[in-house]
Amino acid sequence: MTRTSHDYLFLADSIGKSFWGKSVLKSATMWARPGVITVLFGLNGSGKTTLIRCALGLLRANHGMVRYDGRSYLRPQLHRLSRLGLFYVPDRGLLSRRLRIGKQVRLVADRFETSDTEEWLERLGVAHVLDRPLVTLSGGERKRVELAMAGTRNPRCLILDEPLTEIEPKDRPYINRVLREMSAEGCAIVVTGHDVDDLMALADDVIWVVGGTTHGLGTTEQARAHHQFRREYIGPRGA
Amino acid sequence: MWFLVRAALAAFGLLVPVPRVAALIVIVVLALLRVEIRWSHEDVLLGNLGVSQLTTYTVAAVPVIALEIAAGVVGRMLLGPGV
Numbered sequence: 507m508t509r510t511s512h513d514y515l516f517l518a519d520s521i522g523k524s525f526w527g528k529s530v531l532k533s534a535t536m537w538a539r540p541g542v543i544t545v546l547f548g549l550n551g552s553g554k555t556t557l558i559r560c561a562l563g564l565l566r567a568n569h570g571m572v573r574y575d576g577r578s579y580l581r582p583q584l585h586r587l588s589r590l591g592l593f594y595v596p597d598r599g600l601l602s603r604r605l606r607i608g609k610q611v612r613l614v615a616d617r618f619e620t621s622d623t624e625e626w627l628e629r630l631g632v633a634h635v636l637d638r639p640l641v642t643l644s645g646g647e648r649k650r651v652e653l654a655m656a657g658t659r660n661p662r663c664l665i666l667d668e669p670l671t672e673i674e675p676k677d678r679p680y681i682n683r684v685l686r687e688m689s690a691e692g693c694a695i696v697v698t699g700h701d702v703d704d705l706m707a708l709a710d711d712v713i714w715v716v717g718g719t720t721h722g723l724g725t726t727e728q729a730r731a732h733h734q735f736r737r738e739y740i741g742p743r744g745a
Numbered sequence: 746m747w748f749l750v751r752a753a754l755a756a757f758g759l760l761v762p763v764p765r766v767a768a769l770i771v772i773v774v775l776a777l778l779r780v781e782i783r784w785s786h787e788d789v790l791l792g793n794l795g796v797s798q799l800t801t802y803t804v805a806a807v808p809v810i811a812l813e814i815a816a817g818v819v820g821r822m823l824l825g826p827g828v
Contacts (some may be wrong), residue, residue, distance in 0.1 A: 584792035602787050616796045
């Protein structure tokens with residue numbers, strides 16, 4: 507089936523980015539579709555985070571364009587996109603060290619007038635950390651709080667950069683289930699990471715970032731059948 | 746400590762008549778640098794709340810700049826007008 511740009515809630519098209527003359531992205535494209543979980547695979551340093559940061563305006567791209575909810579942006583800005591329902595969880599962490607966890611979660615709830623914060627915290631098993639400072643939280647707890655904040659926001663589009671990093675293997679299917687439920691409610695989700703098994707179980711759509719560009723590989727079955735992706739990225743174990 | 750160093754710089758800058766504008770520029774640049782270092786981690790959190798980076802940095806920088814200028818003025822009052 508041929509897709510048009512109208513199928514995408516979020517589309518960052520032909521993004522290019524160089525750092526000090528060294529090209530990281532030549533022409534890379536990523537997208538998010540309502541009710542679909544798109545997984546962005548790529549080796550370390552392939553440009554996944556750079557692509558996301560350019561797409562959200564946290565880095566200025568050398569070229570490319572972003573479309574969100576039918577509007578086009580040559581210079582996207584996160585705060586504008588977030589007002590339209592986008593929520594971004596970066597790989598380096600979202601939470602501030604200067605505020606108690608509960609205060610930060612309440613900021614999101616108050617700003618967007620949502621009332622299911624407690625439910626999200628309970629679902630993700632982090633209701634007990636609200637009065638603690640950030641430094642006392644484990645990596646997994648931080649990620650789960652960030653996901654609870656995202657859930658509280660009730661976003662139309664959720665972009666998560668390496669959400670499974672620092673999550674205990676036993677908790678990963680649980681995180682995946684939460685993302686799957688959000689997707690079922692119509693949220694357009696983009697996830698990056700390296701955990702092939704967990705992310706393949708989650709993905710509806712696969713994008714591969716390689717050589718400064720991207721390849722839309724389609725479904726997980728199509729991705730696994732992609733000879734170059736199998737050979738250069740997932741290796742014989744994932745074949 | 747960092748604030749004291751910059752306050753001293755500001756006081757010194759405001760003590761010397763000619764380079765006051767330069768001192769103010771130094772104060773503003775140092776303040777923005779500090780704000781950038783302190784707030785660069787929070788820009789995504791605030792961005793997710795719909796707050797622009799410009800607003801974040803402006804709100805964060807104004808009190809820092811005001812404090813440093815005040816420190817410079819107090820320093821000038823205590824130490825005299827300088828050269």
